[in-house]
Amino acid sequence: MMIQTLADALAAKGYETLTDVQQAVTDPELQDADLLVSAQTGSGKTVAFGIAIAKTLMGEAEVLPHAAAPLALVIAPTRELALQVKRELDWLYAKAGARIASCVGGMDQRTERRALERGAHIVVGTPGRLRDHITRKALDMSELKAVVLDEADEMLDLGFREDLEFMLGEAPEERRTLMFSATVSASITKLAQNYQRDAKRVSTVSKQAQHADISYQALQVAPKDTENAIINLLRYQDAQTAIVFANTRATVNRLATRLSNRGLSVVSLSGELSQNERTHSLQAMRDGRARVCVATDVAARGIDLPNLELVIHAELPTNTEGLLHRSGRTGRAGRKGISALIVPMNIARKAERLLKWAKIDAEWTTPPSADMIRARDTERLMEHAMWNEVISDEEAGLAADLMGKFTPEQIASACLKMHRAQFSAPEELSPPDAKHEPREKRDFGPSTWFSLTIGRTKNAEARWLLPMLCRSGNINKADIGAIRVQQEETFVELTEASSGRFIAALGNGELEDGIRATKLDKAPNLSTPPRGKHGAKGGFKRDERPAKPHRKGPGEDHAPSDRKPSKPKSSQLRPQNQRDDRATAPSANKGGRWSPELTKDTQADYKIPTKKSEDAGAAGKAKVAAKDADIPFPKPKGDKKRDAEGKKQRWKNDKPNKKAKAGGRDDKPGGKPGGKPAGKGKPRKDQPRGANAAPRRTK
Numbered sequence: 001m002m003i004q005t006l007a008d009a010l011a012a013k014g015y016e017t018l019t020d021v022q023q024a025v026t027d028p029e030l031q032d033a034d035l036l037v038s039a040q041t042g043s044g045k046t047v048a049f050g051i052a053i054a055k056t057l058m059g060e061a062e063v064l065p066h067a068a069a070p071l072a073l074v075i076a077p078t079r080e081l082a083l084q085v086k087r088e089l090d091w092l093y094a095k096a097g098a099r100i101a102s103c104v105g106g107m108d109q110r111t112e113r114r115a116l117e118r119g120a121h122i123v124v125g126t127p128g129r130l131r132d133h134i135t136r137k138a139l140d141m142s143e144l145k146a147v148v149l150d151e152a153d154e155m156l157d158l159g160f161r162e163d164l165e166f167m168l169g170e171a172p173e174e175r176r177t178l179m180f181s182a183t184v185s186a187s188i189t190k191l192a193q194n195y196q197r198d199a200k201r202v203s204t205v206s207k208q209a210q211h212a213d214i215s216y217q218a219l220q221v222a223p224k225d226t227e228n229a230i231i232n233l234l235r236y237q238d239a240q241t242a243i244v245f246a247n248t249r250a251t252v253n254r255l256a257t258r259l260s261n262r263g264l265s266v267v268s269l270s271g272e273l274s275q276n277e278r279t280h281s282l283q284a285m286r287d288g289r290a291r292v293c294v295a296t297d298v299a300a301r302g303i304d305l306p307n308l309e310l311v312i313h314a315e316l317p318t319n320t321e322g323l324l325h326r327s328g329r330t331g332r333a334g335r336k337g338i339s340a341l342i343v344p345m346n347i348a349r350k351a352e353r354l355l356k357w358a359k360i361d362a363e364w365t366t367p368p369s370a371d372m373i374r375a376r377d378t379e380r381l382m383e384h385a386m387w388n389e390v391i392s393d394e395e396a397g398l399a400a401d402l403m404g405k406f407t408p409e410q411i412a413s414a415c416l417k418m419h420r421a422q423f424s425a426p427e428e429l430s431p432p433d434a435k436h437e438p439r440e441k442r443d444f445g446p447s448t449w450f451s452l453t454i455g456r457t458k459n460a461e462a463r464w465l466l467p468m469l470c471r472s473g474n475i476n477k478a479d480i481g482a483i484r485v486q487q488e489e490t491f492v493e494l495t496e497a498s499s500g501r502f503i504a505a506l507g508n509g510e511l512e513d514g515i516r517a518t519k520l521d522k523a524p525n526l527s528t529p530p531r532g533k534h535g536a537k538g539g540f541k542r543d544e545r546p547a548k549p550h551r552k553g554p555g556e557d558h559a560p561s562d563r564k565p566s567k568p569k570s571s572q573l574r575p576q577n578q579r580d581d582r583a584t585a586p587s588a589n590k591g592g593r594w595s596p597e598l599t600k601d602t603q604a605d606y607k608i609p610t611k612k613s614e615d616a617g618a619a620g621k622a623k624v625a626a627k628d629a630d631i632p633f634p635k636p637k638g639d640k641k642r643d644a645e646g647k648k649q650r651w652k653n654d655k656p657n658k659k660a661k662a663g664g665r666d667d668k669p670g671g672k673p674g675g676k677p678a679g680k681g682k683p684r685k686d687q688p689r690g691a692n693a694a695p696r697r698t699k
Contacts, residue, residue: 005062005095019044020204025052034196035178038203045180046088053146067099067119069143074124077154079104086124103129106275113138127163146176153181168195213331215338216362220432223344228427229367236368239310244294247315256294262424269295313341320358370426444481448499449520452490460485474505491524
């Protein structure tokens with residue numbers, strides 16, 4: 001039997017029947033047991049564990065007692081999911097008088113500590129922030145009766161095992177522990193064995209097909225048309241709320257900017273945003289101020305947006321779990337939804353394997369074309385509910401005034417144009433198997449040139465001028481020819497047939513943001529477009545550049561023509577096999593130094609001398625001469641280690657002879673000459689030294 005205050009809250013929220021997982025956890029036999037629950041995404045797990053712990057916290061009472069130390073702790077992997085769980089429990093326990101506190105990263109810790117000091121029945125938070133409050137003695141765990149781990153598999157994947165084990169170890173042993181997870185892996189089972197007491201296994205995954213309320217589509221596109229396909233799909237479906245998933249923050253930022261430029265109300269959600277920015281983005285989606293959210297997988301777990309009808313995978317997820325959790329944002333609580341994968345032809349095999357491993361049957365098709373979108377817009381206009389609304393007196397008077405000034409065709413045409421102006425123009429898509437081929441130059445035909453009052457100095461670019469011209473000038477991309485951005489202005493070529501329509505749409509000649517367009521009498525001269533203040537790449541032609549002035553060095557007071565020529569360096573001379581008659585050689589009177597006097601006959605045997613080679617040659621000659629004269633030549637210096645080993649060996653060879661001659665001291669036979677004892681250690685100061693010992697040095 002469910003507690004009456006919770007039953008009233010469910011009825012007020014519109015719950016007529018409970019979902020499978022909610023019915024399973026409210027079984028009277030599981031009232032006091034630890035639970036290990038696996039259920040598919042979007043099955044109402046938050047309400048399920050809220051109902052499951054109600055008896056544990058309240059007993060037979062319908063209202064909770066005064067808030068003191070927390071009675072229940074709910075742990076979630078992400079900030080968004082934790083805050084969402086708090087919102088769900090707020091309305092579920094509102095009539096029971098529950099006080100619920102949140103502790104999540106990115107929020108003010110002082111505010112959270114004050115909330116805990118005032119008292120709370122249930123605390124919801126993320127692992128890192130909760131552990132921080134526990135170690136600082138701000139969160140009292142002594143009165144806990146239940147601990148809930150929501151999305152336990154995700155928390156283990158994110159590396160929160162140590163934090164979870166710490167918190168479960170700090171909680172009282174007689175508590176209830178409930179683990180909710182989409183999948184039950186070996187790590188989840190091990191965690192349950194260590195921190196649960198005879199946990200009961202509850203699974204509702206196999207009762208129905210995976211995501212039965214979600215329609216999967218695989219849209220094959222050409223690799224260059226990925227973003228264009230997303231735009232067309234959003235335009236065609238016109239979903240009340242949609243999420244576009246990407247794998248990286250950079251892709252999220254690029255897509256959000258592109259969609260915003262096309263007139264869509266977009267927010268982004270990624271890990272680089274602060275908690276306040278992420279909260280505002282989600283709130284904008286819930287309030288209806290934004291209709292499209294571009295997000296990374298940080299939003300794939302547990303985020304529940306109202307009326308989410310469309311999920312688009314701009315990039316394929318890395319695994320099947322990511323695909324299921326992304327898609328699970330739609331088709332929740334019995335509502336229908338669409339999950340569309342954008343599949344470039346070069347990764348079609350990868351998408352097939354991903355869908356096969358996830359056991360999903362997807363419809364393979366192509367994105368909506370521009371003609372399909374225009375037809376869909378017309379269909380929506382004809383089916384709009386405003387045609388059947390009652391006409392007010394004010395509207396009737398305005399309609400009569402319009403009928404008196406304009407014909408019905410003019411009024412209908414104006415209404416149609418205003419209706420279409422709300423939406424961005426659809427994109428023309430290439431066939432999915434189209435190859436990258438050079439664009440053929442087409443015959444543009446008769447054209448008219450216009451000048452825009454914006455250029456490079458104001459960062460003008462063709463990629464954002466093009467949609468602005470189409471939007472403000474009532475023309476399409478095919479009507480625009482060349483766009484030439486100059487330093488202070490931009491020249492635009494339009495077909496002669498569209499120029500009149502363009503001028504009429506502008507009216508006063510202004511496009512947007514103060515940019516004005518002026519019709520030119522003839523084509524502009526674009527043979528040598530200027531770049532920079534002085535022309536192409538710096539301003540001067542090569543033959544017009546002024547000569548660089550001579551910069552005198554330190555102490556230099558003579559003109560460049562008076563400078564003495566310096567002697568050539570050896571590195572500047574050509575090798576022996578490349579010398580000619582102009583080469584130079586050393587003369588005898590300069591001792592091998594370089595001299596300009598040289599004859600062709602002396603070149604063949606000459607090599608460029610260096611200081612190192614001269615020294616090496618002199619040493620070699622001296623060694624040969626000493627050998628011929630049988631004179632001992634000093635040993636060259638070699639490796640220090642090798643020299644030390646040789647010296648030690650020579651001393652060992654001489655040691656027996658020295659012992660035989662000296663005989664050592666009388667009390668220490670075998671000692672070395674000089675009185676040093678053969679034993680260990682040095683002689684004491686009071687011991688007599690040898691007769692031949694050198695006198696001690698004194699200061």
